[in-house]
Every structure is written in structure tokens, then in C-alpha cells.
Amino acid sequence: MTIHQIECFLEVAHTLNFTEAASHLYISQQGLSRQISSLERELEMRLFERTTREVRLTRSGEILLWKWQNIPSLIRESVDMAREDNKREKDRIHVAILKMNGVMDVVGRILTEYSDRFPQTEFQLKEYSDVKDLAGINTPDLIITLSNGFDYTKIKDKFNWAELHSFPLYYVFSKKNPMACMERLSSALLQQQTLLAVFRYEESGIGMKILEFLGNLGYLPKKVRYFDNTDSLELALNANEGIHIGYREYYHDFGDRLAMFPIPTPENQAEAKVMALWRVEDEEKLKNLVSYLNSIDLRKRE
Template sequence: MTIHQIECFLEVARTLNFTEAAGHLYISQQGLSRQISSLERELEMRLFERTTREVRLTRSGEILMWKWQNIPTLIRESVDMAREDNKREKDRIHVAILKMNGVMDVVGRILAEYSDQFPQTEFQLKEYSDVKDLAGINAPDLIITLSNGFDYTKIKDKFNWAELHSFPLYYVFSKKNPMAGLDRLSSAQLQQQTLLAVFRYEESGLGMKILEFLGNLGYLPKKVRYFDNTDSLELALNANEGIHIGYREYYHDFGDRLAMYPIPTPENQAEAKVMALWRVEDEEKLKDLVSYLNSIDLRRRE
């Protein structure tokens, strides 16, 4: 049974005239009769009573007309909807965002401001916790990460990027820690503390980059303790079980119970930057968004 057969049946059922129905369908009367006969054979029932004077629906035909009358319209509407969604999918911008406190707030604000200027743009957002998780996200157009999570020298031929926001980095620990009352921290004091880190970032290489960064500052922790989620890490911080390297926006739940000291000093503070990366070959598709992100780019403002 085909859609064409259903359309032929419905037109004959509506007009009760094969000649008129054939004209409406732009086919020959013989072709229409073949379609109806084929449908009746397939369904193993008669749909019309035909005489030389009139055409009438059988009881079975009346039931099918009642149930089928909206099928062609539903099919056309569904196809139109699917085509429209397919077109929108081609235009939709897929964004993969690093799942970390503070990052989503920054990116959400930026994308909302962009949408105010370009209301026809649709974004589809997916969070990831680890660089390797990106392999499971279907070809994101835009990747949002932190500056110390990527080695940009290895991707500069394939990706362009913009620096969207800057998070000053701090040594963070509980206010119960004796260091919390000091004006300035020394390497000797820091080295006695356990460094708390999230294990999944260690897997992605970010943990090693942090350790390398701290080593350049002269701080090599004697012990590193890893957690598999940020909530557990924050609880350990609050319980004065060690120190962490982070930024203010990271600590949503216990920020008022934590002491934060700039790295390395208030005059020369280290930063983690929120980065947007996109493929070089996607520049044309994303030209409006790229232009907008470049207008934010911190490097262009310095």
C-alpha cells in the first residue's frame, strides 16, 4: 500500500466520480482504476460499489475514509516539519562546554548576549568533564575550555580561538587552616600542605600542567590527593584536609568558608582563561559568531 493509493482512494471517496477524481489527481481514469483495484486486492476487500450510473462506498470503504481522511495532510505537514528541522539543524551551532563551576555562567551570558543580536541563531549545548569526552559529542562547532586544559601549539593549524574571560587563580584552603590569617604565603608553608585535585582532570593532563605550573613557582607539594568529583573536593577543603588551586567562581557552596590567596602575588597574579575554539574550516559557517567572539577576545584588548 502506497501513499499514492491512499490519495487515489480518498479522492474517489470524496467525489464518488472516477473521471472527476482522475482530473483532480492529474492521472488517467484507467490509471486511477488500476490504483483502486490494486488497493482492493491488497486489502482483500471491496471499497466501492460501481455501476454504470453511480459509485458508492462500501461499509469498509466508509471506515477507511473516516480513518484515512487526514493522512495526506499529516504526511505533508510532517515532511515540512522534518525539512524545516533539517534546515535548522544545519544552521544550529553545537557547543561543547567544560563542566566546571563558573564556566557555564560566563558562556551562558555570552551566548545569551549574542542571541539578542542574532535571534535566529539556535545553540545546542553539551557539557563534558574531560577532554577525551569530546570524542562522544557529535562534531561540536564550538569547544569551550580553560586555557590550561589544552596544548594550543599542537592544534594551531586546525583551530582558531578567542579568550572570553579571565579567572584569577588562587591558593584555596579552609579558614580553619593556620595560614588563613597570614598576609602572604611562603613556599615552605605551602609545601607542607596536601594538594587536593580532581582526578578526571589529572587523566586529561590538566593535573600535570598544574603541577608543572606550581613547580615553576617553586612550590612542589609533598602529597597530592585526588577526588573523582568537585563536591567531594569542596567538602575536603572545608574540613581543612588540604589546599586547592582554583578561582572564586569555582566554589559555589563553601566560598564563604574558604581563604583565597592570589597566585603567586597580588601584583603578578596567574590566571585561567575561558577559551572558545573552532575549526579553521568552519570560519565561514560561524563568521558572525566568530566576529562576536573576537570582539570579546581578551588578547585583542591588551
């Protein structure tokens, strides 16, 4: 069955005249008759009763007319929608966002502000939990991630980036832990604690070189316990089974049960930074967005 056959059927059904219908369709009457006969053979039913005096619909034909009469307009509308969407695709920006508390809020505010300035831009957002998930996202134009000390100059030939926001990092543990009553935490005391991690840091492509970072601060945990999801980690934290490294916004759902101590560095407090990365080859396509991200880049404010 073809769209042309449906159009032929509908025209005959509306006019009940093969000559008139053929004229409207700009085909010969014989060609129209062949289309209707072919359709009837395929459906294995008669659609019209034809005599030398009149043409009328069969019961089956009446049912098809009732169900099919809007098909041509639906096809035209869908084609118009597809063409419009194709035109808008050049202004659509595909964004892959790291699914973590705090990060989503920061990026949401930034993209909303940008959309207010450039209302023609449409963002299509996809969330990911680890870099491995990015393989299932169709070539994002912009990647939002969280960095803690990763040297992005190593990828400068392929990517450009902007630092959008910084979260001060904390040692986080249950208020049941005796350390919660202390004013300062010593490296010796911290090393006795189990480090709780949501994913295997050494396998993560997110760039959070936590173990290396902590080692540089003089704290290298003797034991690291890994969890598949944040819910399990939260339960372990509340049960005083170890400590975690994170930022306040990450714990907004259960922070009142936790103690948080700033992680100092020789220069200042340690930070995790929300980063936006885009391919160098896409710089022109994302020109307006890149200009906006650069205007809020933390490095350019220093």
C-alpha cells in the same frame, strides 16, 4: 503501504466516485482501482463497498478515513519544516561548552549579546565534562574550554582562538583548616596538603596543566587525590581532607564554608581563562562570530 496508496484511498473516500477521484489524481481509473485493491490486500480488509450504482465506505474504511485524513497535510508541513531547517542550518552554530560553574554564565552572556546583533543565528549547545566527551558531540563549530597556561600556539595550524574571560585562581580549602587563619601560605606548608582534583590532570585534554603550573610556582603536592565528580570533591573539601585549585565562581554554591587565598605568580595573580576555539578551515563560515569574539578577546585589550 505507500503514501500514494493513502492518497488514492482518501480521494476515493472523499468523492465516493472512482472516475472523479482518478481525474483529481491524474491517473487512470484502472490504475486507481489497482492501488485500492493492493491496499485492501495488504491490510486484509475491504475499505469500500462497490456496486454499479454507488461506492460507499465500509466500517473499516470509515475508521481509516477518520485517522488518515490529515496525513497529506502533515506530510506537506513536515517537508516544509525540514526544508526550512535545512536552509537555517547554514546559520546554525554548534557549540560544545565545558560544563563548569562560571564558564556557563560567561558564555551565556556572550552568546546572548551576539544573538541580539545577529538574530538569524541559531546556537545549538552541547555540554561536556572532559575532552573525551567531545568524541560524542557531532563536530562542534566552536569549543568553549578553560585554560590554565596551555600553549595554544602548538595547535595554531589547526585552530584559532580567543580569550573570552579570565578567572583569578585561588588555593581553596575548608575554613576548618588551620591555614585559614594565616595571612600568607608558605610552599612548605602547602606541600603537606593533599591536592584534591576532579579528574586526572595528566590525562585531561582540557589543557589545565595544573601540576606543571604549581611546580613552576614552587608547590608540588606530595599526594593527589582524584574524584569522579564535583559533588564528591565538595564533600572532601568541607571535611578538610585537602586543598583544591579553582576560582570563586566555581564555588558559588558552598563558598561561605571555604577559605580562598590568591595564587601569586611573578607577574600577577594566576588566572584560568575561558577560551573559544574554532577550526582554521571554518573561519569563513563563522566570519561574523569570529569577528565578534576577536572584538572581546582579552589579548587584544592588553
